Amino acid sequence: MNTTKRTLISLIAGVMLFGMTGAAWAQDTVNKLASESVIETIKQRGVMRIGLDFFVPWAMRAKNGDFVGFEIDVATKVAEDMGVEIEFVPTAWDGIIPALLSGKFDVVIAGMSVTPQRHLRINFTDPYASSGMLIAANSKTVPGLTRVSDFNNPNITIGAKRGTTGVDSVMKQAPLAKLRQYDEEVVGMQDAINGTIDAYFSSSPVPERAVASSEGRLYLPVQETFDGSIESFAVRKGDPDAILFFNNWIRLRRHDGWLQERHHYWFVGNDWADQVDVK
Amino acid sequence: MRASRGRGKTLRWGWLDVVLLGLIVLVGLYLWRRAAAEVFYRWDWSVVPEYLVYQNPETGDWRANLLMHGIYATLRLAFWGTLIALIIGVVMGCCRVSRNLFLRLVSRTYVEATRNIPPLVIIFVVYFFVSSQIMPLLGIADWVRHTEGALRTVIEVSFGPTALIENFLSGLLVLAAFEAAYFTEIIRAGIQSVEKGQWEAGDSIGLSRFKVMRYVIMPQAIQRTIPPLAGQLISLVKDSSMVSLISVQDLTYSGTQVAISTRKIFEIWIFIAVVYFVICFSLSLVSRWLERRMGRGLQ
Numbered sequence: 001m002n003t004t005k006r007t008l009i010s011l012i013a014g015v016m017l018f019g020m021t022g023a024a025w026a027q028d029t030v031n032k033l034a035s036e037s038v039i040e041t042i043k044q045r046g047v048m049r050i051g052l053d054f055f056v057p058w059a060m061r062a063k064n065g066d067f068v069g070f071e072i073d074v075a076t077k078v079a080e081d082m083g084v085e086i087e088f089v090p091t092a093w094d095g096i097i098p099a100l101l102s103g104k105f106d107v108v109i110a111g112m113s114v115t116p117q118r119h120l121r122i123n124f125t126d127p128y129a130s131s132g133m134l135i136a137a138n139s140k141t142v143p144g145l146t147r148v149s150d151f152n153n154p155n156i157t158i159g160a161k162r163g164t165t166g167v168d169s170v171m172k173q174a175p176l177a178k179l180r181q182y183d184e185e186v187v188g189m190q191d192a193i194n195g196t197i198d199a200y201f202s203s204s205p206v207p208e209r210a211v212a213s214s215e216g217r218l219y220l221p222v223q224e225t226f227d228g229s230i231e232s233f234a235v236r237k238g239d240p241d242a243i244l245f246f247n248n249w250i251r252l253r254r255h256d257g258w259l260q261e262r263h264h265y266w267f268v269g270n271d272w273a274d275q276v277d278v279k
Numbered sequence: 280m281r282a283s284r285g286r287g288k289t290l291r292w293g294w295l296d297v298v299l300l301g302l303i304v305l306v307g308l309y310l311w312r313r314a315a316a317e318v319f320y321r322w323d324w325s326v327v328p329e330y331l332v333y334q335n336p337e338t339g340d341w342r343a344n345l346l347m348h349g350i351y352a353t354l355r356l357a358f359w360g361t362l363i364a365l366i367i368g369v370v371m372g373c374c375r376v377s378r379n380l381f382l383r384l385v386s387r388t389y390v391e392a393t394r395n396i397p398p399l400v401i402i403f404v405v406y407f408f409v410s411s412q413i414m415p416l417l418g419i420a421d422w423v424r425h426t427e428g429a430l431r432t433v434i435e436v437s438f439g440p441t442a443l444i445e446n447f448l449s450g451l452l453v454l455a456a457f458e459a460a461y462f463t464e465i466i467r468a469g470i471q472s473v474e475k476g477q478w479e480a481g482d483s484i485g486l487s488r489f490k491v492m493r494y495v496i497m498p499q500a501i502q503r504t505i506p507p508l509a510g511q512l513i514s515l516v517k518d519s520s521m522v523s524l525i526s527v528q529d530l531t532y533s534g535t536q537v538a539i540s541t542r543k544i545f546e547i548w549i550f551i552a553v554v555y556f557v558i559c560f561s562l563s564l565v566s567r568w569l570e571r572r573m574g575r576g577l578q
Contacts, residue, residue, distance in 0.1 A: 047424065049442075060540035064333045065344045087442040090536065091526045095403070099526070102411035104446070184535065186544050193319050213542075217319050276540045 037241035038106045047085045049105035050075045053093040055185070056206055057266045058111035062275045070266035074128060075109045077258070078249055093163050097121055100234060107242070111203075113165045113229035123239070124232035125246040128259055131267075132225025133169045136207035136218045137199040138192055145221040152176050157197040159188035166201045169227040173201075193217050203229075205267055326543040327550045346547075349533030350554060352439055356451060356519040356529060357558065359437075361512055363455035368462025373492070375467040386463060393460035398521055402453045406525045410449035420445045443526060450522030458515045465511060469504035470496055502573045509566030513559045520555075530554060 034040065042048045052059050052071055059069040067088050079086040089105045100108050100122060113131075114124045137145060142156060151158060152174040160166030162181040170179050180197055182188035189210045192200040200207065204225050211218045233250075235242045253259045266272060333344040343351070374386035393401065414420065423434060423441045431441065439447050473496050481491030523532030530551055538547040 045421070045424075047442075054536050054539045056539065061330075061345055061536045062540075063329055063344075064335070065330070065348070089443065089446070089526050090528065090532070092524050092532075095524055095526075098403075098407050102407045103415070104411065104526070184539060184544070186539055186542050189542075190318075190320070190544060194317060214319070 034241055037239050038235060039241050039245050042082065042084055042106055045084075047087055048075075048079045048082065048107070049087045049089055051089050051091050051096055051100055051105040051108040052110040053091060053096060055111055055203075056209065056276075057272065060276050068272065068275055070129070070262060071109055071111055073262045073266075074259070077253065078109075078246070081249065093161075097234075101236060103236075106235075107246070108234040110234075111231050112234050114232050115165065115168070115229075118234070121237075122234045123237050123243055124234055125243055126250050127230035127232050128250045128254070129231040129263055130228060131203045131231065132228040133166065133201055134204045134207040134225055135199050135201055135221050136189065136192055136210045136214075137221050138195050138197075139217055139219050141195045142198040143219075148173050148222055148226055150221065151199060154178070156199065159191060159197045159200045160202065161185050161188065164203075165227070165229050166203065170201050172227065320545060322546065323543055324546050326537070326541050326546055330537045330541075330547075345533045345537055346530070346550070348439075349528065349530035352447075352528055352533070353516070353519055353530040353554075353558070355437065355439060355447075356454060356522065356527070357512075357516045359451050360454045360458065360515050360519065363451070364459040364462050364515065367455065367459035368466050371459065371463040372466025372470065375463060376470050378488075390460045390463050393457055394464075398453075398457050398518065399524070401457055402450070402521060402525060405453045405456075406446075406449050410445070410452070414445045414449065419448065439528070443528060446526045450525055450527040454515065454519055454522055458511060458518065461511045461514075462508065465504050465507045466500065468507075469500035472503055473499045502570075505566055505570045505573065509562060512566075513562055516559055516562065517555060 052075075054060060055069075057069050059067060059071040062068040072088075075088070076086055087105075089099075091099050091104070096108060096110060096112075097118065099105065108122075111129070111131075112118070112124075114127065118124075135148070135151065137151075142151075145151065154176045156174070157178040157180055158170045158174055159180045159182055160170050162183055167179065167181060170177065180188075180191075182191075185202060185206060188197070188200050189202075189206075191197045192210075193214055199221075200210075207218075207220060211220050233246050235246070250259070327346070330344050330346045332341050332347060334341050371386045371389060374382040375390070377383055377386075423431075423444050426434060426441070434444070435441060438444055470492075477495050477499070478491060481495045486494070519529060520531035523529050523535070526532075534547045534551045538544045541547075
């Protein structure tokens with residue numbers, strides 16, 4: 001064997017060896033990705049941890065202290081289908097994305113609307129619900145308005161919950177109006193009833209429910225929802241398995257009608273009202 | 280009664296008292312009427328007892344509900360927070376007056392860093408960066424989740440629901456570390472307020488520095504620090520509401536949840552204010568009693 005031949009053979013062997021390790025590396029990466037998925041963590045722990053905050057009727061506390069709401073039904077059903085137990089981790093809305101990122105819970109199921117800004121930090125699944133904005137306006141301070149654009153007026157003060165799509169909606173629809181942000185929706189709505197602010201922007205059905213119980217102090221200027229949004233589960237980035245799992249779960253539960261039925265129960269019907277003592 | 284005992288004067292109703300009291304009542308009534316006219320709100324106090332204890336309509340059993348759990352959580356935070364803060368505070372306080380430069384530097388840095396950063400920022404930094412690294416390493420959450428029987432009951436009574444134990448511990452540590460900085464300064468001032476002669480007297484009978492501290496200085500210092508410590512303790516109870524930001528289900532956060540669900544904001548917040556007042560006021564009473572008792576012991 002001459003030197004050239006020997007060099008050639010070792011070169012080929014080297015390339016083959018390198019190629020094989022390359023393939024092995026790829027295999028490793030795939031295995032690692034799968035084993036590090038949050039789905040795997042949930043299965044091993046036997047418990048799924050859900051991050052959520054309280055919005056009527058997405059998530060509430062019933063009279064007996066239990067969690068109730070559309071969100072709770074969805075999360076419970078996911079856990080049931082996975083065969084694991086569920087733990088709810090109520091978290092203030094402002095801190096919910098940082099808490100997800102730092103691993104305080106596995107997934108956020110909290111009626112979180114998909115926005116490009118949020119998507120830059122976390123991943124969203126396919127939407128499992130959609131909603132739209134409505135306005136509750138004070139009947140004395142701003143009577144007789146019928147269009148969303150009527151609220152784009154520097155003399156009008158509008159409230160919305162901090163960090164929600166309500167704030168985005170006010171800035172988009174009524175950039176001239178004064179915006180006041182609230183930490184709690186009930187407080188903002190009470191201000192609208194008292195006339196401290198003129199209107200409150202929120203996702204349906206919060207405004208309708210407030211108007212219905214306000215004895216004419218509030219009215220709905222528009223009947224059709226606007227600034228529609230889609231709500232999805234949120235998971236940490238870099239976890240394709242989790243996205244796939246939840247996407248297919250959502251597809252399945254929409255196809256068999258379960259999601260629509262639950263959504264109708266919480267958002268259209270009012271049978272649940274006495275569970276939370278709303279009089 | 281107390282005033283008469285203290286200064287030898289008797290309290291008597293004068294015409295000024297009647298006028299002042301009448302004025303206060305009038306202003307109160309005016310404000311109430313204004314509020315009733317301006318604010319549209321349907322009061323319903325039944326929401327408070329209902330969320331305090333719940334009776335199962337089928338079995339008739341009573342059990343603690345959300346607000347009661349919130350009160351327990353706040354009491355737990357106050358209890359453990361005080362204990363840990365006192366330990367850190369005494370140790371750091373002694374370091375502040377130590378003859379060792381390193382110890383003085385460490386304690387000074389701790390106090391200044393903690394006192395001069397807003398507590399909210401500390402809470403977030405510790406919770407999101409420090410505790411999210413340390414807690415999983417310790418494996419507390421997994422360990423607690425698999426405990427059973429009596430041990431689990433003990434843990435639940437001391438630290439609350441096992442599912443949220445990491446949050447509780449993080450919140451507790453932040454709260455204790457934060458308040459301990461103030462405790463440190465109070466203890467330091469207490470130690471330094473003891474006259475130099477006491478140190479010298481201890482030295483002259485041949486006690487070691489530690490023994491002088493333990494038997495001569497500390498008993499006097501602690502008695503002097505009780506009033507400011509009690510004040511700081513009351514702050515601790517009120518500051519504990521801040522940890523609701525990191526999912527600790529204390530009284531404030533439980534109350535918020537009930538207020539959102541039932542839309543009865545005023546009743547719930549008034550109730551929460553009353554509970555905080557009762558807790559803090561009883562602490563004041565205990566500190567007064569303790570102060571008088573220790574004062575008697577030293578005379």
